[in-house]
Amino acid sequence: MKTxxxxxxxxxxxxxxxxxxxxxxxxxxxxxxxxxxxxPMDIIKAIFVEKSGMNHNIIYNIRLPxxxxxxxxxxxxxxxxxxxxxxMRNSLASPSTIGITSGAGLMSVICxxxxxxxxxxxxxxxxxxxxxxxxxxxxxxxKDGINPLRMVLAGLAVSSLLNALVDLxxxxxxxxxxxxxxxxxxxxxxxAWNDFNRIWPYALIGFIVAMILSKKLNILLLGDEIAxxxxxNVERLRVILILLTSLLxxxxxxxxxxxxxxxxxxxxISRILIGSDYKYLLPASALTGAGVLMLCDTIGRVVAEPMExxxxxxxxxxxxxxxxxxxxGGIKSARK
Amino acid sequence: xxxxxxxxxxxxQHMVIKDLSFCIKxxxxxxxxxxxGCGKSTLLKAxxxxxxxxxxxxxxxxxxxxxxxxxxxxxxxxxxPQSPLVPDDFLVxxxxxxxxxxxxxxxxxxKEEDYRIIDWxxxxxxxxxxxxxxxxxxxxxxxxxxxxxxxLAQQPEILLLDEPTTxxxxxxxxxxxxxxxxxxxxxxxxxxxVLHDINQASRYSDRIIAMKEGCKVxxxxxxxxxxxxxxxxxxxxxxxxxxxxSYGYPYFIVK
Numbered sequence: 365m366k367t368x369x370x371x372x373x374x375x376x377x378x379x380x381x382x383x384x385x386x387x388x389x390x391x392x393x394x395x396x397x398x399x400x401x402x403x404p405m406d407i408i409k410a411i412f413v414e415k416s417g418m419n420h421n422i423i424y425n426i427r428l429p430x431x432x433x434x435x436x437x438x439x440x441x442x443x444x445x446x447x448x449x450x451x452m453r454n455s456l457a458s459p460s461t462i463g464i465t466s467g468a469g470l471m472s473v474i475c476x477x478x479x480x481x482x483x484x485x486x487x488x489x490x491x492x493x494x495x496x497x498x499x500x501x502x503x504x505x506x507k508d509g510i511n512p513l514r515m516v517l518a519g520l521a522v523s524s525l526l527n528a529l530v531d532l533x534x535x536x537x538x539x540x541x542x543x544x545x546x547x548x549x550x551x552x553x554x555x556a557w558n559d560f561n562r563i564w565p566y567a568l569i570g571f572i573v574a575m576i577l578s579k580k581l582n583i584l585l586l587g588d589e590i591a592x593x594x595x596x597n598v599e600r601l602r603v604i605l606i607l608l609t610s611l612l613x614x615x616x617x618x619x620x621x622x623x624x625x626x627x628x629x630x631x632x633i634s635r636i637l638i639g640s641d642y643k644y645l646l647p648a649s650a651l652t653g654a655g656v657l658m659l660c661d662t663i664g665r666v667v668a669e670p671m672e673x674x675x676x677x678x679x680x681x682x683x684x685x686x687x688x689x690x691x692x693g694g695i696k697s698a699r700k
Numbered sequence: 701x702x703x704x705x706x707x708x709x710x711x712x713q714h715m716v717i718k719d720l721s722f723c724i725k726x727x728x729x730x731x732x733x734x735x736x737g738c739g740k741s742t743l744l745k746a747x748x749x750x751x752x753x754x755x756x757x758x759x760x761x762x763x764x765x766x767x768x769x770x771x772x773x774x775x776x777x778x779x780x781p782q783s784p785l786v787p788d789d790f791l792v793x794x795x796x797x798x799x800x801x802x803x804x805x806x807x808x809x810x811k812e813e814d815y816r817i818i819d820w821x822x823x824x825x826x827x828x829x830x831x832x833x834x835x836x837x838x839x840x841x842x843x844x845x846x847x848x849x850x851x852l853a854q855q856p857e858i859l860l861l862d863e864p865t866t867x868x869x870x871x872x873x874x875x876x877x878x879x880x881x882x883x884x885x886x887x888x889x890x891x892x893x894v895l896h897d898i899n900q901a902s903r904y905s906d907r908i909i910a911m912k913e914g915c916k917v918x919x920x921x922x923x924x925x926x927x928x929x930x931x932x933x934x935x936x937x938x939x940x941x942x943x944x945x946s947y948g949y950p951y952f953i954v955k
Contacts, residue, residue: 368834371789371791371832371834453785576806576807576808579798579801579808580808582790582794582798583798583801585785585786585787585790586784586785586786586795586798587781587784587785588750589744589745589748589750589779589781589784590779590780590781590784590785592748592749592750592770592779593748593774593777593778593779593780593851593854594774594798594799594801594802594854595770595771595772595773595774595775595801595802596770596801597770598750639789640787640788640789640790641789641790641794
């Protein structure tokens, strides 16, 4: 049997270029569509040439930051999901299924209620919540390795409880959190440049660290024993990766609230496109996550104009059927 | 030299390995035999620092394995568990390249020398024509060769194998054992393996360690270990012992 072209670095490079084009197209669609429609050329003019006017205002001050935030949230959650699936060696792991987003959400809400004047504290607080939740899930589902069933059940229980606590706080302090409903289902409405500034450093650092560790993640997929035998300090690596996923998930949650399914589904799509080698899977997940979230947010803005459907709801509507399809063995047939 | 001194370890209540001492000489093949659950796999976990030791210690070149960093230990000792996991679409060559991990810097970049050693390991195990295939498309014997190639790329002094012939038919079992023998003979790598087939252990080993319930029952040459009395004591079976005509090693058939 000859080498399958789909296994060559050349093919994988082509997939990555394709995904970059997908992100660029999604970017223009997301900026261009809405209650006020703008063509691609006008978008470029509004950003780079015009310094004022309605086009410039709508594009530069409203659509552009919102689209960028959407893309980066997609990047963060997709990377977090891909990494979690690696360290737990389980394809059902993701920031939302195991409750990390809920833990981050709870701490963000607590922080907003207690210290409403310090917005910059929200992401660190969310990070603490995410780490604590991950550790809790590990303790609950660890028995000589992660037990997948326990992990899913523990995640379900923990995230239900944490979500209930989030809702409880939102009911008691509705005025402290802007757009409370949006927070608990994940919304990108009224995201501006300051939100963009709160997320891009984390996305960038997360991506770089993840890429440096991509080879180690591959080795971790071979099991703890082999990884240990190959000179990997498995426990330390796992702690570093947990901190990394927590940081990525926390930065996304603290900006847009509790979005589900991105971190679960995007790594699956990427794996179908490019395989499970993390060297390619991580950039592919980041790009796919960015594009998918920008498109889903656009759908939410356009489909029921002038009403706006929060992106979290669109993700769930698109995500659940896809997830069920994956569960039914779609992964295998799609690879062959 | 690999040495275990009064090693005891296990789970909270139940100690799986009790007071186990042995000393494995360089460049030999040692096989550990014993019934299911006698602690063989736990022992291999402890040897790779994957299991906490309750008391006693394991030494390589008279130094506790716990004083070595993970990477330094990996340059001395390679371990292949019984049925290692691998994602279906990992390529053989990529898998072998992970054997270089202990020699890489934090960026994990392979250098020219690493590529040379990867080629050498692939060539030695006879899988050159398979190197660009996915692991899922390989037969059991070919997969085992790929795993051994990965361990060779690690350039260890000692290679530990947990039941390397499981799930293989008799021809492939023989192939894998011959490969192990060659690795030992030509490269001088010390081999410690767990085998279920005692006749194979007798055929391929310099020394055999027989274990029962976490303790060492006897250690010696195949002739000293494969006897009526020992087989009765460890496995509770009655067997007749014969001597193989051309090589002179003992083998048995259950009565």
